Amino acid sequence: PASTFNADETIHQGIEVALTLDIGAYGLKALLPDGSRLLLEQAYMFSDFSFDGDPVYGDNKLAGMPPHVYVAALRYTSPAPNGLGWDIAPKVEWVPDGGHVDYANNLEAPGYATLGLEGGVDIADGVRLFVDARNLTDEHYISTYSTITDSTVAATNVFYPGEGRSFFAGLKIAF
16 A cells, blocks of 8 residues: 555554643742742653554554653743743653554654753733744754655655754744
């Protein structure tokens, strides 16, 4: 079959969880300035996708999706006296296993972890200046790939590099 096709029976199961913990409210409140917060923002996704008794691929994992993705930020927020404020957050994105590239399950993409830093300042009600620095360690990694049927018989030039070290800044206006 082509690299994309309709399989008869597949199983798609998983979980997505997001959790924000107000760390400052648990024992650190006395250390933080009044009105400040220290938040641990997390998101985790588990994907378990597979064929179900396929005549060619049996019960192999479906290609194209890493089984685990974890993203977290430790965000410090500080309000200003006028009700506006600023924040800063170191971030991590961790994909421990890049997932299967081919439906025959002969090739897997490697995992990766990237570090970043984001922050901003509110300059007026609904107006914010922000910065976003990504992949600060300039990690070389595979961020995505095209799926193929079998890496032992098909070309494997299907990998796409992740974004290198990059910096963004901007103005966000909400109304």
